[in-house]
Amino acid sequence: MSTRLVVVHPDATVLAEAAAARLLTRVLDVQSLRSPVHLVLTGGTVGIKTLAAVAASPLRDAVDWSGVHLWWGDERFLPSGDPERNETQARAALVDDLVRSSGLPTANVHAVAPSGEGPGEAATPEEAAAAYAAELSAFASPGGQVPSFDVLLLGMGPDGHVASLFPDHAALAAVGAVVGVHGSPKPPAERVSLTFAAIGSAREVWVVAAGAEKAAKAAAALSDGPVTEVPAVRAVGHDRTLWLLDAAAASGRG
Numbered sequence: 001m002s003t004r005l006v007v008v009h010p011d012a013t014v015l016a017e018a019a020a021a022r023l024l025t026r027v028l029d030v031q032s033l034r035s036p037v038h039l040v041l042t043g044g045t046v047g048i049k050t051l052a053a054v055a056a057s058p059l060r061d062a063v064d065w066s067g068v069h070l071w072w073g074d075e076r077f078l079p080s081g082d083p084e085r086n087e088t089q090a091r092a093a094l095v096d097d098l099v100r101s102s103g104l105p106t107a108n109v110h111a112v113a114p115s116g117e118g119p120g121e122a123a124t125p126e127e128a129a130a131a132y133a134a135e136l137s138a139f140a141s142p143g144g145q146v147p148s149f150d151v152l153l154l155g156m157g158p159d160g161h162v163a164s165l166f167p168d169h170a171a172l173a174a175v176g177a178v179v180g181v182h183g184s185p186k187p188p189a190e191r192v193s194l195t196f197a198a199i200g201s202a203r204e205v206w207v208v209a210a211g212a213e214k215a216a217k218a219a220a221a222l223s224d225g226p227v228t229e230v231p232a233v234r235a236v237g238h239d240r241t242l243w244l245l246d247a248a249a250a251s252g253r254g
């Protein structure tokens with residue numbers, strides 16, 4: 001049975017540092033049991049702050065990064081290197097440094113294809129989604145569509161979206177592992193996202209959120225509100241779900 005734990009930190013900085021320490025400890029624990037480790041990164045304010053805290057932590061040197069694969073829960077469908085791409089921000093905060101200095105193989109960094117016409121680029125979100133699904137499937141656990149994700153990080157928007165699954169959007173009902181998203185209410189309009197099926201297959205899902213503007217939707221998700229209004233309610237890990245909040249984001253709970 002899946003368990004849920006809510007942990008409240010005083011502010012966004014402590015939240016990011018605690019989430020980073022927790023993530024590195026989890027990787028070390030998993031590496032003592034099995035290899036490789038599959039981690040899913042998130043974009044968003046606290047998500048990227050958490051990656052920067054991982055980069056700054058002395059614990060990162062205890063991890064065998066050659067046995068870690070990095071994936072993304074969603075991507076903004078934009079050209080390579082665009083500053084709004086989750087990949088670009090994660091590379092700047094952590095990933096490029098791990099490749100440069102900590103032995104993370106470039107082949108273990110599984111980004112969603114950027115928009116464009118060149119090699120490794122995709123003309124539409126659907127084309128990028130299909131390529132990402134194929135990459136996930138190449139590392140899938142037996143009988144599955146995606147790898148057995150050890151930790152899947154998600155940010156949550158003030159509207160309750162997770163990954164690129166927005167309230168009242170058709171992508172909430174998508175089947176398969178990955179969906180191309182059009183008409184996102186948050187720019188850019190075109191995105192690529194893991195589906196709820198893929199998110200729910202992760203061993204652990206960790207939602208990281210900070211700020212008073214997230215309080216109402218965090219409270220709604222934690223009291224099992226309707227998924228069409230608060231997609232984050234379906235951010236549930238197979239074994240465990242962690243909600244890592246700052247005090248402001250937790251302030252809407254009764």
Ligand SMILES: O=C1O[C@H](COP(=O)(O)O)[C@@H](O)[C@H](O)[C@H]1O
Nearest residue numbers: 042043044045046155156157163
């Ligand atoms: O657009 C996105 O937004 C969310 C949350 O962002 P935040 O800045 O409100 O924390 C993020 O989790 C998601 O990955 C991203 O594409």
